[in-house]
Amino acid sequence: MIEVPPYRPPSEANSTLIRVTRGCPWNRCAFCGMYKTEKFQIRNTEDVKKDILAASKFMHSNTVFFGDSDNLVHPDIAEISEFAVEKLNPERITSYGRLKTASSMSTKALRGIRNSGLTRLHFGLESGDDKTLEMIKKGITFREAVEGGKKAKRAGFEVSLYILSGITERWEEHALNSAMAVNAIEPDFVRLRTITVIPSTILWHRMKKGAYAPLDPVTRLKEVKLFVENIECETTLYSDHVSNYLWNRRGIFYTGISGKLPKEKEKMVDELDRAIRLAADFERKGELIDSNMLASSGRILL
Numbered sequence: 555m556i557e558v559p560p561y562r563p564p565s566e567a568n569s570t571l572i573r574v575t576r577g578c579p580w581n582r583c584a585f586c587g588m589y590k591t592e593k594f595q596i597r598n599t600e601d602v603k604k605d606i607l608a609a610s611k612f613m614h615s616n617t618v619f620f621g622d623s624d625n626l627v628h629p630d631i632a633e634i635s636e637f638a639v640e641k642l643n644p645e646r647i648t649s650y651g652r653l654k655t656a657s658s659m660s661t662k663a664l665r666g667i668r669n670s671g672l673t674r675l676h677f678g679l680e681s682g683d684d685k686t687l688e689m690i691k692k693g694i695t696f697r698e699a700v701e702g703g704k705k706a707k708r709a710g711f712e713v714s715l716y717i718l719s720g721i722t723e724r725w726e727e728h729a730l731n732s733a734m735a736v737n738a739i740e741p742d743f744v745r746l747r748t749i750t751v752i753p754s755t756i757l758w759h760r761m762k763k764g765a766y767a768p769l770d771p772v773t774r775l776k777e778v779k780l781f782v783e784n785i786e787c788e789t790t791l792y793s794d795h796v797s798n799y800l801w802n803r804r805g806i807f808y809t810g811i812s813g814k815l816p817k818e819k820e821k822m823v824d825e826l827d828r829a830i831r832l833a834a835d836f837e838r839k840g841e842l843i844d845s846n847m848l849a850s851s852g853r854i855l856l
């Protein structure tokens with residue numbers, strides 16, 4: 555039986571999923587519960603190749619995704635990518651990676667991986683604000699994140715950066731410094747996720763003790779607006795996750811903003827202004843619902 559990664563980005567929903575490593579070599583982020591029960595392991599290269607070979611017999615996708623959270627640490631990642639290209643002939647191979655790992659690698663080593671056929675990396679930046687990065691235990695600084703992202707870009711990767719909104723009371727610094735990191739890295743994609751506090755994570759324990767609370771939805775939208783207003787590089791922004799949605803009693807009224815920056819900035823800011831007005835109105839009426847409220851009552855699983 556093929557071993558598949560338990561998580562993949564929404565954009566890889568139709569990809570052939572290949573597990574190259576298991577779990578996360580860091581596994582300490584305060585908001586993350588993804589691999590808490592998984593001990594990090596580098597999978598045996600021959601076993602991964604057997605899975606690729608098996609997938610080639612019945613998978614017919616044009617794209618391939620490698621899990622789990624940081625395959626740049628696999629010593630044979632280039633060999634595995636080359637094998638996947640040979641057997642699966644995909645249009646693209648994508649993987650999660652850690653910016654910290656990329657920052658510690660040479661551009662030459664990254665280019666070798668890129669040239670083997672792995673073309674896109676998904677990095678969780680979460681924030682460009684050092685104090686926020688420390689608070690969420692991301693294990694990286696602004697400087698290291700920018701270095702890692704720029705190296706990946708220089709090596710020829712398409713870079714997809716994840717930003718976590720609503721995570722901190724320092725929302726203005728978080729928005730401005732995250733925009734600064736994005737402007738420095740110039741990623742191909744920026745993907746917004748809204749913090750949803752997951753049971754058993756460090757943030758969940760802090761929240762239970764009254765030592766942490768995610769931002770309210772209206773302030774969170776103001777933070778996203780400030781972030782978008784300050785992005786100056788060319789990139790494509792997506793809010794491709796249910797955590798960004800807002801509901802009232804009748805259903806979803808906001809699904810997040812998406813579009814090309816800077817070309818569609820004005821349109822996105824207008825959408826955010828409208829969402830802020832609606833959210834404030836529903837909040838006044840006691841009708842505003844966000845992903846945290848749904849998750850805490852078990853109505854959505856993230």
Ligand code: SF4
Pocket residue numbers: 578579580581582583586587588589623652678
């Ligand atoms: S967010 Fe990413 S780096 Fe952090 S613990 Fe989770 S999988 Fe690991």
